[in-house]
Amino acid sequence: MQVRMIGATDVGRRRKSNQDSLYYDEAAGFGIVADGIGGRSGGEVASSMAVNGLRKSFLNSDRIRHEEIAPFLSSSIDRVNMEILERGRRDRDLTGMGTTLNCLMFVGETLHLAHVGDSRTYLYYKKHIFQLTLDHSVGNFIERGWLPRSAVLPGAKEGALVRAMGLGERVDVDIYEVPLKPGQIFLTCSDGLSGMLEDRKTAQIITENLDHLDSLPKVLIDAGNAAGGRDNITVLLSHVRG
Amino acid sequence: MAKLYLIRRNLEAFTGPMTLMELKDAYKRMQFGLQDEVSGHCGPWVTLENLERVKKQYPDVARIVHEDMTGAWGVATDSDAKLINEDTKRVKVKSTRGVGLAMAFLAIAIAAFVAAIYMANSARMSSKAKDQQDHNLKPEDVQSLLDKGDREGFNRLMQANSIDIVDQVQQQKIYADAWLPYLRSYVFSHDGQLPGLDPKILRGTAIAPVDCSLKMWSRRWRSSYRDWNEFLTDHKLVHAHWARMLAWDPNWIKHRDNKGWLSTDNYYSACLTMAQRALNDLVNEGALSLSRSELDRMGLNKIKSRLEWQVASIKGAAVPDVSLEPSASLAGWTCLEAARDLSSLQKCRAALARSNDISNEYNEERFGWNLLRLAAAMHGALPADLTNQIAQLAGKMNQEDHFTRFDYQTEARLLNSLVTREQSPAKAAEQAQPELSNVKLSH
Secondary structure, eight states, X not given: OEEEEEEEEEOTTTOSSOOEEEEEETTTTEEEEEEEESTTXXXXXXXXXXXXXXXXXXXXSXXXXXXXXXXXXXXXXHHHHHHHHHHHHHOGGGTTOEEOEEEEEEETTEEEXXXXXXXXXEEEETTEEEEOSOOOBHHHHHHTTSSOGGGSOTTOOTTOBXXXXXXXXXXXXXXXXXXXXXXXXXXXXXXXXXXXXXXXXXXXXHHHTGGGGGXXXXXXXXXXXXXXXXXXXEEEEEEEEO | OOOOEEEEETTTEEEEEEOHHHHHHHHHTTSSOTTSEEEETTOOOEETTOHHHHXXXXXXXXXXXXXXXXGGGTOOOHHHHHHHHHHHHHHXXXXXXXXXXXXXXXXXXXXXXXXXXXXXXXXXXXXXXXXTOOTTOOHHHHHHHHHTTOHHHHHHHHHHHHHHHHHHHHHOHHHHHHHHHHHHHHHHHTTSOOTTOOHHHHHTTOSSOSOOOHHHHHHHHHHHXXXXXXXXXXXXXXXXXXXXXXXXXXXXXXXXXXXXXXXXXXXXXXHHHHHHHHHHHHHHTTTTSSOHHHHHHHTHHHHHHHHHHHHHHHHTOOOOOOOOOTTOHHHHXXXXXXXXXXXXXXXXXXXSOOSOHHHHHHHHHHHHHHHHHHHHTOOSSOOHHHHHHHHHHHXXXXXXXXXXXXXXXXXXXXXXXXXXXXXXXXXXHHXXXXXXXXXXXXX
């Protein structure tokens, strides 16, 4: 399968700096979106370390067989997670920094998707949109019974992150496999987009711009900003062709 | 344009997007099961087991998956039962309002009394547990109790410190590696869950349901016992966790390493034990709304025997006698797995049910893996007729059991090596063993 990748990132309308990081290599079928968390410059450093660390792992790896992809993603994310923690321990200004991560690897007829945090990957297909990733948020974990309500501090927000890179030495990564079909569009984005636009609106924008995919990331970012632009917005589109 | 749906399996893989008809077809072909989740356009993910929520969010899917598939067995949903009984209930409430109120007050008083006793006990337990709290507790400390055979002391210490340990396990990998075997052992010697602990951590990389707690198995058995007949008598591979679990091959499990677990424990045996306990509890409490003899007719004993065999076989304990009912898949699989020589294996094969094509093909595959198991244990070169038999089967075998989803890639390499290189089983096993593999083929 051939995959066309197009991405863009924007600071939004309220934030002074962009703590999101984006990398993609269309020829290799590899893309990463990370959304940093942590005051001052911490989030920016964490997301950039995540993206650069994984990019390096990918570029330095030999050809990876299908069954080796999940272990490769897990071990690379583990290693980069430790690097982020170590950096935070060394530099007091960066203590507590972390980042979300969505890493996409297109291999043969399958997308391998590694996910930590609340950045999302959606699947758009024939005017339908599905959220593939499960947000690692307090609300979702309570609903699934993975976190007792009593363990949540009073005042904690439902959307607060339970999992992210840089929060601890252990990072549990969700790794999904998605079978590819021509016509699918994977939209990977930071919560600056998903928090501003209803899924239905996002699907509508994609449907209206199917003939102009190159400009679609910008169109989505503009829509997110028009709806308030409260956070940095990053969009990566991966269009599966025959 | 037709509505499309997507299935998320085990929070790991997807099937679709597909139309309703394609979904129905995929369900029939067991590409997903009731434990999996469905989502529609812009909709939430809903577990198919959660009939009420599926009905609310995706009524078309509910009709196909639940009503079409289970309707023939007369499965009554909660809402169906309410509708049927509505009139009768109303009459009873009107005529017995005074008695009802008195009963309600009595029930509240009893509940308050029971709660008071429970709280008093809990307070005593808490103070006991508090005495054992140790923020510097190390895995060596609990190991020393196990070394002394003090399982009770181990459980008490783990209980008193479980909150700290769970925090450590979820935050720091180094602690997770050190504590997980003890935490798993403690959790599965109780009810298979611990508040605040993500069940995925307990499962690790096992090809098994994410949640194997007593509570979840109780729920699974309650919602499934009316489908036993379809699986046990009609030999259909019912795509649900309980049926898949009964198909788990103990020999496959024994050949996988159990890193992260104590002694011979592993997630599969823990999961089977929880399922066994939950089923026994439900039967003993009469919670399945059928008499014991009715449950026996539905196949309760077949399921219990199978679970007993699987648990004992995985643990290497003395295994129960294997008796074979010619038409029973479960007993047939047990027979194949228990066979210690080729002639017994052939007898099991001959006796296995031949009621439909799906189970025949599947049974042949299971026969093939067991033939390979026996071949691999042989000394010296394989007899030519056995090599030929394996070669014939090789073309029919998949590298993954499509029902249990167990991965037989290493076994398939061994099979290929035996067939193509005409060498001794020991040497073939050595060559088939991939580097850094968690699979041990040698006997």
